[in-house]
Amino acid sequence: MGPTPDFMRRIAAAAAxxxxxxxxxxxxxxxxxxxxxxxxxxxxxxAEKAIRTLIREEFPEHGIIGEEFGAENAGxxxxxxxxxxxxxxxxxxxxxxxxxLVGLTVEGKAVAGLMSQPFIGxxxxxxxxxxxxxxxxxxxxxxxxxxxxxxDATLCTTTPALFNGLRRALYDRxxxxxxxxxxxxxxxxxxxxxxxxxDLVVECDLQPYDIVGLIPIxxxxxxxxxxxxxxxxxxxxxxxxxxxPELHSQAMELLNAS
Numbered sequence: 007m008g009p010t011p012d013f014m015r016r017i018a019a020a021a022a023x024x025x026x027x028x029x030x031x032x033x034x035x036x037x038x039x040x041x042x043x044x045x046x047x048x049x050x051x052x053a054e055k056a057i058r059t060l061i062r063e064e065f066p067e068h069g070i071i072g073e074e075f076g077a078e079n080a081g082x083x084x085x086x087x088x089x090x091x092x093x094x095x096x097x098x099x100x101x102x103x104x105x106x107l108v109g110l111t112v113e114g115k116a117v118a119g120l121m122s123q124p125f126i127g128x129x130x131x132x133x134x135x136x137x138x139x140x141x142x143x144x145x146x147x148x149x150x151x152x153x154x155x156x157x158d159a160t161l162c163t164t165t166p167a168l169f170n171g172l173r174r175a176l177y178d179r180x181x182x183x184x185x186x187x188x189x190x191x192x193x194x195x196x197x198x199x200x201x202x203x204x205d206l207v208v209e210c211d212l213q214p215y216d217i218v219g220l221i222p223i224x225x226x227x228x229x230x231x232x233x234x235x236x237x238x239x240x241x242x243x244x245x246x247x248x249x250x251p252e253l254h255s256q257a258m259e260l261l262n263a264s
Contacts, residue, residue, distance in 0.1 A: 009110060011138070013064060014120045014131045020060055021090060021106040022124035024052035029125055030100045047098065050074055053090035057108060061086050068110075073215045085111045087218035092121075093192030102126055105193045109219035116240050119219035121197050130197045130223050137200055137226035148227040150249035151202040156183040156256050159205035159249075162195035163187070169210055173244065176234075179260045180208055196220040196247055200227035205249045206257060212242040220247075230254040234261045 028049040054074045061070055069085035071077045079085075086108060091097050093104030102125040109119035120131035128141035130148065137148035153159050161184040169177045181187045184206065191198070191207075193216075198204035200223045217231075217239055224231045224247050231239050231247040236258065239245055246261060248254035 008118050008134055017057055017060055017108050018120060018122035018129050020056040021053040021122060024056050025049045025091060026124050050091045050094060053106060054088055057088050083113050087215050089215040092216060096192055103192055103194045107193055107219035111218060111240060114240060116218045116221040119222040121193055121219060130200060132222035132226040137223050139201060148200045149202055150199060150228040151205055153205040153249050154252035157185060159184045159253060160186045161206045162191045162204050163189060163208050164192055165189050173210055176261050177208055180257055193220060196224060199229055199247055199249055200224050205253060207247040210244040212245050214242045217242055217245055
C-alpha cells in the first residue's frame with residue numbers, strides 16, 4: 007500500500023513547521039565541506055527528523071535514506087528518500103525557490119513523491135492516481151506542456167557553472183538551441199515542467215535525494231526524465247527532464263553528441 011494524498015500533506019506540513027520559522031530569519035549555517043561550500047541549516051536537520059518520524063509511525067517496516075542523517079533499513083523493497091531542503095543556498099539567500107523533496111521507491115523505482123514549497127504555499131505530488139497541484143489558484147491535475155521542438159522550449163538549470171569540461175560544451179549546445187534559458191531554480195524547475203510552465207531541465211551530479219521525489223511528478227504529468235545516458239534517474243547523476251518524449255529525444259541527441 008502506498009502513501010495517500012493526506013499522508014503527503016502531513017509530510018509537507020511537518021517539514022514546513024521546521025523550515026518556515028527559520029526562513030529569512032538569519033539562522034546558523036554550517037558548512038559540510040572542508041574544501042568548498044556545502045551549506046546545511048538547522049531547518050534541514052529539523053525537517054528531516056520530522057519527516058522520518060512520520061514515516062516510521064506510518065510505515066515502520068520501510069527503509070529511509072535522507073541527505074542529513076543517512077540510511078536505515080535501506081535494503082527493504084520500499085525505501086523513502088528525503089531531501090529536507092533542496093536548494094539550501096536559495097533558502098539561506100531568502101529566495102523562495104527551495105523545496106522539501108520526499109519520494110518513495112519500490113524495488114528501486116520511484117512510485118510516489120512530493121515537492122513542497124511552503125512559503126509560497128504550494129504542494130506538488132504524485133501517487134498511483136496521477137500528479138497533482140495544491141496551492142494558490144486552486145487545486146488541479148498536473149500536465150506537461152506539449153512542446154516538441156527545442157526552439158520553442160524554456161530550459162532551466164541551477165547554474166551552468168556546475169558543468170565542467172565536455173559536459174559544459176554539451177550543455178551549452180542545448181542552451182543555444184532553446185528559446186529561453188533560466189538559472190537558479192533548483193527543484194522548483196522540475197515542478198514547473200510538470201505544471202506546464204517550463205519544458206526542459208538539464209542538470210549534473212545529482213544525488214538520489216535530489217531527484218527521487220520529483221521523478222513520479224514529472225512522469226505522471228506526462229513528461230520524461232532520465233540520466234543523460236538514458237538510464238533511470240533514481241540513482242542520480244547527470245539528469246535531463248522534458249515535457250514530451252520528442253523534446254527529450256532532441257535534448258538527448260545534443261547531450262550525447264561527439
